[in-house]
Amino acid sequence: xxxxxxxxxxxxxxxxxxxxxxxxxxxxxxxxxxxxxxxxxxxxxxxxxxxxxxxxxxxxxxxxxxxxxxxxxxxxxxxxxxxxxxxxxxxxxxxxxxxxxxxxxxxxxxxxxxxxxxxxxxxxxxxxxxxxxxxxxxxxxxxxxxxxxxxxxxxxxxxxxxxxxxxxxxxxxxxxxxxxxxxxxxxxxxxxxxxxxxxxxxxxxxxxxxxxxxxxxxxxxxxxxxxxxxxxxxxxxxxxxxxxxxxxxxxxxxxxxxxxxxxxxxxxxxxxxxxxxxxxxxxxxxxxx
Ligand SMILES: C[S@@+](CC[C@H](N)C(=O)[O-])C[C@H]1O[C@@H](n2cnc3c(N)ncnc32)[C@H](O)[C@@H]1O
Numbered sequence: 001x002x003x004x005x006x007x008x009x010x011x012x013x014x015x016x017x018x019x020x021x022x023x024x025x026x027x028x029x030x031x032x033x034x035x036x037x038x039x040x041x042x043x044x045x046x047x048x049x050x051x052x053x054x055x056x057x058x059x060x061x062x063x064x065x066x067x068x069x070x071x072x073x074x075x076x077x078x079x080x081x082x083x084x085x086x087x088x089x090x091x092x093x094x095x096x097x098x099x100x101x102x103x104x105x106x107x108x109x110x111x112x113x114x115x116x117x118x119x120x121x122x123x124x125x126x127x128x129x130x131x132x133x134x135x136x137x138x139x140x141x142x143x144x145x146x147x148x149x150x151x152x153x154x155x156x157x158x159x160x161x162x163x164x165x166x167x168x169x170x171x172x173x174x175x176x177x178x179x180x181x182x183x184x185x186x187x188x189x190x191x192x193x194x195x196x197x198x199x200x201x202x203x204x205x206x207x208x209x210x211x212x213x214x215x216x217x218x219x220x221x222x223x224x225x226x227x228x229x230x231x232x233x234x235x236x237x238x239x240x241x242x243x244x245x246x247x248x249x250x251x252x253x254x255x256x257x258x259x260x261x262x263x264x265x266x267x268x269x270x271x272x273x274x275x276x277x278x279x280x281x282x283x284x285x286x287x288x289x
Pocket of ligand 1: 038039040041091092093094095096099125126127128129132157158159160163215216217218233234235236239265
């Protein structure tokens with residue numbers, strides 16, 4: 001036995017497959033095209049290892065040892081059950097409470113100026129695990145204390161069904177609450193006890209103005225019966241091609257009221273849709289209608 005073979009004896013069985021089963025370019029191209037057609041995510045070839053590891057995890061759950069088996073399953077999936085798992089596996093869900101905090105300062109001023117006596121409709125259009133939605137909920141509740149006639153409704157949507165489930169539960173581990181001011185933690189969250197110790201749940205009596213919905217940003221069939229005053233569309237455009245960004249931004253414009261406000265991530269841009277929007281702050285745009 002060579003030295004390297006001896007060393008291998010002590011490697012735990014899962015370590016050898018940690019990066020996933022090696023994926024051919026043809027297999028990668030199949031997954032790349034499928035995810036782009038389904039939800040607009042544009043995977044560059046640098047993402048091959050990431051795709052390998054994320055799909056590898058799903059294939060282990062299914063007991064598969066080749067991408068051919070997985071591709072066959074996706075191609076013969078009339079109910080779309082595996083497609084849902086496939087999408088959930090390939091989305092990136094990084095988020096946090098009060099992320100890019102300057103946007104919430106801007107929102108507070110905007111709401112104070114515009115909405116003391118009206119209902120404001122807000123949409124977090126790629127809400128991941130709900131941190132952004134509950135941040136908006138806190139901002140609106142705080143405003144309501146000062147302006148009791150102010151009212152609001154918040155829609156949180158995402159394509160990832162697992163994230164939406166978590167968002168609807170409103171339950172977070174303390175490590176997911178970094179960024180949340182302690183005062184808000186004690187006012188808006190209940191601490192989990194016994195087996196739930198270490199987790200916090202957003203107070204149920206504080207979330208009756210929230211709704212969550214499974215929505216695909218690249219799908220044109222959303223049938224909202226109203227338009228929004230405020231849309232948060234942050235840190236999702238980075239995953240799309242230029243053409244998809246244009247299409248999604250057009251759609252946001254259609255869903256905004258005249259002078260409605262769109263927030264995008266600080267590293268994102270509107271790709272030439274300046275005839276639709278006017279910049280009014282850092283990564284904040286007003287719909288021209
Ligand atoms: C990085 S997270 C951003 C979360 C939050 N907006 C923020 O800034 O913290 C991106 C989210 O976009 C969602 N997403 C990606 N493509 C989508 C699509 N076509 N339709 C709806 N949501 C999508 C992902 O599932 C993911 O949860």
